[in-house]
Amino acid sequence: MSTPVLGTSARRADGAETERAGSSRAVLLAMCACVLVAQSMVAAINLAIPQLAASRLHPSADSILWIVDAYVIVFAGLLIPAGALGDRYGRKGALLAGLGVFAAGAAVSALATNSATLIAGRGISGAGAALIMPATMSILMHVFPAERRPQAMASWTLAVGLGGLLGNVGGGLVQEYLPWQGLFWIMVPLALVLAAIVRWVTPRTETHPAALDPIGAALLIAGLVALLYGIIEGPEFGWGSTHVIGGFVLGGVLLLGFVLYALRARNPLLDPRVFKSAKLRAGVLGIGASFFGLFALFFVNAQYLQYVKGYSAMRTGFAIIPLTVGMALAPKVAVKAQQRFGARPLVVLGLGLIGAGLLCMASVDARTPYAVYAAYLLILSAGMGLCAPALSFGVVSELPRHQAGLGSGLNTAAREVGAALGVAVFGTILAVRFDGQPAVELSRARGAEHARVVDSFTDAMSMGFLAVGVLVLVATVAVAVGYRDRAGDSAVRVSSGSAG
Numbered sequence: 001m002s003t004p005v006l007g008t009s010a011r012r013a014d015g016a017e018t019e020r021a022g023s024s025r026a027v028l029l030a031m032c033a034c035v036l037v038a039q040s041m042v043a044a045i046n047l048a049i050p051q052l053a054a055s056r057l058h059p060s061a062d063s064i065l066w067i068v069d070a071y072v073i074v075f076a077g078l079l080i081p082a083g084a085l086g087d088r089y090g091r092k093g094a095l096l097a098g099l100g101v102f103a104a105g106a107a108v109s110a111l112a113t114n115s116a117t118l119i120a121g122r123g124i125s126g127a128g129a130a131l132i133m134p135a136t137m138s139i140l141m142h143v144f145p146a147e148r149r150p151q152a153m154a155s156w157t158l159a160v161g162l163g164g165l166l167g168n169v170g171g172g173l174v175q176e177y178l179p180w181q182g183l184f185w186i187m188v189p190l191a192l193v194l195a196a197i198v199r200w201v202t203p204r205t206e207t208h209p210a211a212l213d214p215i216g217a218a219l220l221i222a223g224l225v226a227l228l229y230g231i232i233e234g235p236e237f238g239w240g241s242t243h244v245i246g247g248f249v250l251g252g253v254l255l256l257g258f259v260l261y262a263l264r265a266r267n268p269l270l271d272p273r274v275f276k277s278a279k280l281r282a283g284v285l286g287i288g289a290s291f292f293g294l295f296a297l298f299f300v301n302a303q304y305l306q307y308v309k310g311y312s313a314m315r316t317g318f319a320i321i322p323l324t325v326g327m328a329l330a331p332k333v334a335v336k337a338q339q340r341f342g343a344r345p346l347v348v349l350g351l352g353l354i355g356a357g358l359l360c361m362a363s364v365d366a367r368t369p370y371a372v373y374a375a376y377l378l379i380l381s382a383g384m385g386l387c388a389p390a391l392s393f394g395v396v397s398e399l400p401r402h403q404a405g406l407g408s409g410l411n412t413a414a415r416e417v418g419a420a421l422g423v424a425v426f427g428t429i430l431a432v433r434f435d436g437q438p439a440v441e442l443s444r445a446r447g448a449e450h451a452r453v454v455d456s457f458t459d460a461m462s463m464g465f466l467a468v469g470v471l472v473l474v475a476t477v478a479v480a481v482g483y484r485d486r487a488g489d490s491a492v493r494v495s496s497g498s499a500g
Contacts, residue, residue: 026201027143028152031136032159034095034194037187038102038129039163040170042072042419043298044183045122047171047317050306051180056113063115065232065427068299069420070119073228074126075133076416077221080270083134084212091135091142091205096195098131103191110184121184128191133412141396142205150338153396154331154389160415164298165324172302172317216269219258224417227251231424235431270410274399282482283395284410286347288418289475290384290391293354296422296468297361297380300430300461308366308454319370322377323384330385343390344483350387351476353379358469365458425471426464433460 045068086094105125112118144152174183230247237243262268275281305316334346357380395411434457
């Protein structure tokens with residue numbers, strides 16, 4: 001009599017386990033889709049630069065940089081308060097709100113009749129993306145058990161990396177067949193469809209007390225904007241001008257004020273004392289450095305391939321696909337290697353490959369075959385795939401579970417600050433070394449004049465890659481030192497989780 005009962009119980013348990021696994025897979029797919037869309041808009045705008053430069057908006061070189069960076073500045077500045085908002089009121093609600101704000105910003109961008117409105121629309125979408133990213137990571141940390149979190153984190157990290165590539169490919173397709181406004185109109189229904197899917201498949205998570213700290217958030221965003229203002233406006237006003245020096249000084253004062261305020265506040269947005277962890281400091285720096293290099297490449301890639309190599313917008317989007325190879329394959333290898341060797345070798349090797357790939361890019365000119373260009377992309381791709389999962393998991397694992405929103409916010413803030421700085425630094429070097437708006441000058445020049453302009457542009461591009469590559473390698477050394485005393489910790493933690 002008891003045997004059938006036991007058999008039935010076992011079957012019910014197996015069925016429940018299968019149902020939970022299926023449900024978690026649906027949540028994983030939905031979260032990764034949201035990440036792909038939010039992250040794609042960081043890169044897709046780069047494919048529209050030639051159209052924007054020739055459009056009735058008539059943006060200046062510094063306006064182009066603000067159009068590109070407005071999204072990531074707001075995105076980065078609001079990530080930590082957005083993560084705290086999700087912790088306090090619910091991650092599912094924050095994600096749904098983020099998708100709605102993202103769609104609204106895309107509509108404003110599509111309707112823009114001047115550069116200022118387009119910059120504002122990009123900023124609104126960035127606020128939506130800030131709500132989306134930490135909520136997706138926190139939901140995955142809640143849905144998946146400890147032993148499956150590293151794999152879920154690897155998938156999430158892969159989606160972040162592939163989002164940039166999707167932005168390039170999708171942006172190329174849109175610009176081939178539609179005006180630049182089409183890039184934003186497509187995002188409106190896409191975000192609304194994702195919201196419906198999220199509402200259907202995603203469970204509600206527990207809430208935790210979390211500080212929203214509007215004063216801290218305002219100081220952080222204002223400090224980042226002032227710092228980037230100094231970088232972007234340097235070529236326009238001169239590096240010794242009151243505007244530029246004032247921007248740097250104001251940015252430094254505001255960011256210092258943010259730290260001092262947070263140290264004294266009862267419930268700060270971000271307690272600077274969490275950075276006592278050398279591994280957390282190194283992880284945040286490593287994430288920022290990797291995206292600093294990657295998005296510097298994304299910024300110049302479309303202009304180089306379209307105007308120097310003569311590619312169409314669609315072909316330009318597909319030409320970046322070699323970056324997917326390492327990002328798709330390396331994370332799976334990296335998770336297993338981390339269990340055996342720890343995080344430090346993967347992080348150092350990965351960041352080193354990114355720096356080496358950027359230095360290789362400094363040798364690119366009009367005569368460089370695409371096969372060589374693709375090989376350099378593969379080097380960058382392998383580096384990103386190796387180091388990104390270990391860096392992301394290292395930051396999150398250094399914080400307690402109830403601060404999952406803060407951990408995911410730090411992760412993504414480091415990415416977006418790195419991306420914004422990469423675009424600003426590379427764009428500034430181009431503006432200093434190249435006289436005029438590259439997209440306009442390269443499209444207008446003909447014959448011998450075109451050859452001269454191309455040589456001038458590739459010289460400026462090489463200088464940009466050289467500077468960015470060196471900075472990434474310097475950051476690699478600093479990250480290696482930060483991981484030195486904790487080299488085996490990640491391996492022990494991951495192995496223990498797997499054993500459980």
